[in-house]
Amino acid sequence: MTEPQTPAPDNGPDSASGSRWAAFMDDLTGVNVDWRSALLVPVLAITAALAVSVIIIVVSDIELWREFSLSALGDAIGQAGSAMWALFTGSFGSLAAVSSTLAFSAPLILAGLSVAIGFKAGLFNIGAEGQMLMGGMAAVALGITIDIPVFLNVPLAVIGAMVGGGIWGGIAGLLRARTGAHEVITTIMLNSIAGLAVIWMLSTDFFQPAGRQDPVSEDIAVSARLPRLLGFLDRTDLRVHFGIIIALIAAYAIYWLLYKSTIGFEFRAVGFNPDAAHYAGMKVTWLYVSVMALAGGLAGIAGMTQINGLLYRASPGFAAGIGFDAISLALLGRSHPAGVVAAGFLFGALRAGGLEMQVVTDVPIDLIGVIQALVVVFIAAPALIRAIFRVKTGEEIGQLTTGWGT
Amino acid sequence: MATLELRGITKRFPGVLANDSVDLEVSSGEILGLLGENGAGKTTLMNILYGLYSADEGEILIDGVPQSFAGPGDAIAAGIGMVHQHFMLVPVFTVTENVVLGVEPVGPGGVINIKEAKREVREISQKYGLEVDPDAIIEDIPVGIQQRVEIIKVLFRNAEFLIFDEPTAVLTPQEIEEFFGILNGLRDAGKAIIFITHKLKEVIEVSDDIAVLRRGAMAGRADPATTTEADLANLMVGRPVELVVAKGAAQPGAPVLTVADLVVLDDRDQVAVASISFDVKAGEIVGIAGVQGNGQTELVEALTGLRGVAAGTVTIGDKVVTHATPRQIHEHSVAHIPEDRQRSGLVMSFSITENMVLDGYYHEPYSRGIKMDWDQARAKAGELVEQYDVRTPGTEVAANTLSGGNQQKVIVAREFGREVRLVIAAQPTRGIDVGSIEYIHERIVEERDRGAGLLIVSTELDEVMALSDRILVMFDGKVVAEYEGGAVTAEEIGLAMAGAAP
Numbered sequence: 001m002t003e004p005q006t007p008a009p010d011n012g013p014d015s016a017s018g019s020r021w022a023a024f025m026d027d028l029t030g031v032n033v034d035w036r037s038a039l040l041v042p043v044l045a046i047t048a049a050l051a052v053s054v055i056i057i058v059v060s061d062i063e064l065w066r067e068f069s070l071s072a073l074g075d076a077i078g079q080a081g082s083a084m085w086a087l088f089t090g091s092f093g094s095l096a097a098v099s100s101t102l103a104f105s106a107p108l109i110l111a112g113l114s115v116a117i118g119f120k121a122g123l124f125n126i127g128a129e130g131q132m133l134m135g136g137m138a139a140v141a142l143g144i145t146i147d148i149p150v151f152l153n154v155p156l157a158v159i160g161a162m163v164g165g166g167i168w169g170g171i172a173g174l175l176r177a178r179t180g181a182h183e184v185i186t187t188i189m190l191n192s193i194a195g196l197a198v199i200w201m202l203s204t205d206f207f208q209p210a211g212r213q214d215p216v217s218e219d220i221a222v223s224a225r226l227p228r229l230l231g232f233l234d235r236t237d238l239r240v241h242f243g244i245i246i247a248l249i250a251a252y253a254i255y256w257l258l259y260k261s262t263i264g265f266e267f268r269a270v271g272f273n274p275d276a277a278h279y280a281g282m283k284v285t286w287l288y289v290s291v292m293a294l295a296g297g298l299a300g301i302a303g304m305t306q307i308n309g310l311l312y313r314a315s316p317g318f319a320a321g322i323g324f325d326a327i328s329l330a331l332l333g334r335s336h337p338a339g340v341v342a343a344g345f346l347f348g349a350l351r352a353g354g355l356e357m358q359v360v361t362d363v364p365i366d367l368i369g370v371i372q373a374l375v376v377v378f379i380a381a382p383a384l385i386r387a388i389f390r391v392k393t394g395e396e397i398g399q400l401t402t403g404w405g406t
Numbered sequence: 407m408a409t410l411e412l413r414g415i416t417k418r419f420p421g422v423l424a425n426d427s428v429d430l431e432v433s434s435g436e437i438l439g440l441l442g443e444n445g446a447g448k449t450t451l452m453n454i455l456y457g458l459y460s461a462d463e464g465e466i467l468i469d470g471v472p473q474s475f476a477g478p479g480d481a482i483a484a485g486i487g488m489v490h491q492h493f494m495l496v497p498v499f500t501v502t503e504n505v506v507l508g509v510e511p512v513g514p515g516g517v518i519n520i521k522e523a524k525r526e527v528r529e530i531s532q533k534y535g536l537e538v539d540p541d542a543i544i545e546d547i548p549v550g551i552q553q554r555v556e557i558i559k560v561l562f563r564n565a566e567f568l569i570f571d572e573p574t575a576v577l578t579p580q581e582i583e584e585f586f587g588i589l590n591g592l593r594d595a596g597k598a599i600i601f602i603t604h605k606l607k608e609v610i611e612v613s614d615d616i617a618v619l620r621r622g623a624m625a626g627r628a629d630p631a632t633t634t635e636a637d638l639a640n641l642m643v644g645r646p647v648e649l650v651v652a653k654g655a656a657q658p659g660a661p662v663l664t665v666a667d668l669v670v671l672d673d674r675d676q677v678a679v680a681s682i683s684f685d686v687k688a689g690e691i692v693g694i695a696g697v698q699g700n701g702q703t704e705l706v707e708a709l710t711g712l713r714g715v716a717a718g719t720v721t722i723g724d725k726v727v728t729h730a731t732p733r734q735i736h737e738h739s740v741a742h743i744p745e746d747r748q749r750s751g752l753v754m755s756f757s758i759t760e761n762m763v764l765d766g767y768y769h770e771p772y773s774r775g776i777k778m779d780w781d782q783a784r785a786k787a788g789e790l791v792e793q794y795d796v797r798t799p800g801t802e803v804a805a806n807t808l809s810g811g812n813q814q815k816v817i818v819a820r821e822f823g824r825e826v827r828l829v830i831a832a833q834p835t836r837g838i839d840v841g842s843i844e845y846i847h848e849r850i851v852e853e854r855d856r857g858a859g860l861l862i863v864s865t866e867l868d869e870v871m872a873l874s875d876r877i878l879v880m881f882d883g884k885v886v887a888e889y890e891g892g893a894v895t896a897e898e899i900g901l902a903m904a905g906a907a908p
Contacts, residue, residue, distance in 0.1 A: 260777060260778055260780075261773075261776045261777060261778055262767055262768050262773045262776050262777075262778055263776055265760070265767050265778060268753075268756075269753050269756070269760075269764065272753045272754070272755050272756065273749075273750075273752075273753045273754065275749050275750045276749070276750050276751065276752060276753050276764065277753075278712065278732065278750075279710075279712060279732060279742070279744055279750040279751065279765075280732070280764040280765040281731065281732040281733030281736050281765050282733075283731075
């Protein structure tokens with residue numbers, strides 16, 4: 001598999017204007033579309049990750065360590081089996097489960113896009129978490145002060161969150177452009193600053209409800225809430241909200257920007273070869289700023305979906321580690337918008353299923369982190385997958401980003 | 407007397423037959439010239455010999471004994487030494503430290519016996535006439551001497567078979583002469599030498615036997631005593647090649663580029679270009695000769711907006727562009743062929759189409775507003791690929807799948823593919839094969855005859871002499887000599903390049 005190429009390959013006269021979908025898929029999979037090899041590695045990687053996590057559940061079974069017996073081993077394996085089953089039913093087993101998966105997916109996709117667009121431009125955005133916090137806080141600030149009709153208030157929240165996250169990301173971009181400070185370092189630091197800033201902000205009179213001492217904000221206006229998509233069914237357990245629609249629109253917009261616009265062309269040129277981009281007359285430093293601002297804006301919207309779609313108010317840590325999962329997710333999705341959407345659904349399903357798993361079995365939800373990490377390890381090491389499954393998976397994965405030093 | 411033999415070496419990469427049943431033999435006291443275009447499989451073959459790749463078929467024999475190399479360590483142990491094109495030296499270490507790196511003679515307690523090392527280095531350098539100061543720091547000594555250190559390194563490891571990969575690419579004409587003296591000395595001392603190059607003249611001058619590779623297979627052998635450059639070019643490319651640039655007299659018009667008292671600093675803020683003045687007129691080719699690192703790179707970067715100007719002025723036509731950006735320069739109808747095509751000229755993982763619009767993507771017809779028109783870009787790329795004879799399966803393959811010569815053609819096509827009045831070309835044919843060189847030279851002359859002014863910067867003296875209507879020699883950041891093209895010998899220019907004022 002190679003890095004996505006664009007524009008679409010010219011396979012003959014009929015594909016010159018070809019269908020939009022075909023071009024989209026060509027961009028996803030590289031020059032010669034080989035569906036089998038494009039999907040094989042991720043599917044095998046997920047399979048391998050689940051298999052390894054079954055082993056982890058079994059060997060970490062406390063009863064098994066107290067006194068080893070075959071029946072204890074049997075119980076442990078049974079436990080692992082029911083954990084896997086819960087993982088599945090919790091994510092896809094019912095309408096509520098699917099709804100939950102989609103609700104979790106929305107911020108994951110948006111934050112994943114944030115990291116992915118950084119990768120495409122050769123920047124390692126570790127700061128999605130902090131950008132989510134800042135975007136989310138901007139949405140809270142608007143949501144608790146402005147109460148206008150929902151069709152105005154929701155777009156206002158989106159824009160506000162974009163600006164909030166965009167400024168936070170833009171700072172890292174500006175530092176990189178002006179001083180050469182590496183974005184990995186600055187975004188990590190900005191994450192810490194954002195985390196503490198949120199706690200401080202939530203203790204101010206502006207955000208804190210009267211009479212409360214703990215760091216929590218007032219509730220946002222009902223008109224600022226992202227509408228529930230299945231609200232017409234009148235069930236409280238169907239949490240899927242408009243955020244998933246925003247995420248999918250954003251994914252398409254980023255796809256269009258990257259592959260169909262001059263701006264995306266510049267982003268990708270800088271990402272692959274900043275020297276050549278500079279030679280070709282592109283303003284490399286300005287591009288660093290704009291990429292980081294856009295990445296921050298996307299993460300900001302992700303933070304907004306957490307607030308306006310689920311929580312309706314801010315408390316410390318409302319970003320819930322999504323900004324860090326986004327890094328794995330962007331790697332898994334090969335930094336392509338379509339891949340990010342797919343990976344976002346997968347991670348959303350794991351989060352939704354993980355909750356169910358924790359309730360039904362004794363397996364803690366932390367296992368989800370292990371599974372996600374394993375998926376990424378297997379994706380990043382296709383040779384491992386080849387060795388395990390004894391298959392040919394085509395070429396090695398393309399370069400994801402240009403190292404740390406550049 | 408030792409003999410190294412390659413028998414039926416075949417190496418396949420996905421979709422490419424890099425070596426196709428190649429036979430080769432070299433014995434003690436012999437220099438074998440290995441000639442071939444870029445992408446002909448020379449490097450692959452030598453990497454197999456050096457243990458970096460394993461051959462799919464065939465075997466390596468030393469004195470008739472089959473060898474199997476799992477890595478360079480095995481090859482070195484078997485007496486094979488490689489002098490790479492890009493030196494593998496630690497710049498802040500001394501000559502001796504570099505030579506013994508990895509095989510240091512150690513005394514009691516694991517302490518490096520530097521005195522012993524120095525003695526051995528001195529011994530080798532005396533024995534083979536490789537004059538070096540064992541205590542000199544690598545970064546302080548010229549490239550030619552650095553190369554000697556590389557050779558001593560190989561000899562220190564007791565190599566009997568020495569492989570030189572494009573050793574003359576980085577040397578001045580005088581250094582090349584000295585290098586040939588060293589090669590002859592090594593041969594006379596009983597070493598077996600494989601000399602890899604794509605320079606016809608050199609291979610005839612120094613080799614005892616010539617082997618020519620073409621598309622991975624042995625195209626033929628030639629006897630340096632009887633063969634001619636034209637014959638070799640023919641073998642290499644597979645068709646007759648015009649080695650002399652055919653051009654009429656220049657008809658210079660008004661200046662298109664005027665440089666006055668230009669001062670440019672390098673990355674370390676040292677003066678790299680020291681108050682240079684010259685002009686390039688419409689319809690003429692001005693060549694800048696010089697050993698690499700005498701300010702040419704900085705000069706070109708300053709002229710094309712890539713590097714700031716410390717003092718002086720640059721004028722294109724009648725517009726002062728001293729502090730213009732690369733894009734503004736581009737918009738003044740200037741074509742720029744950059745020195746390092748893979749670093750600046752191309753985005754290697756972009757398709758040919760994307761590379762063809764790399765600097766013109768932002769205006770019509772390739773885009774409207776921010777919307778790219780890929781159909782237009784593809785059409786233009788297809789046209790240019792056709793017109794400039796880029797050998798590629800299509801316009802949508804990535805640039806890194808092309809050979810060096812074809813990559814260079816992509817750049818030339820992009821830069822010449824629009825109406826330009828000034829061409830600034832740095833090393834336009836570096837590292838590419840004679841067939842492509844011929845082609846690019848023709849285009850350059852064509853641009854001149856169309857009325858463009860051209861500034862050609864090259865470390866290949868032959869190239870500067872063949873193309874230029876006027877030759878400037880740069881040394882230490884200054885123009886030290888100026889000649890009319892065709893009225894000067896290589897020796898004269900060579901002396902000026904080395905800093906001896908005429």
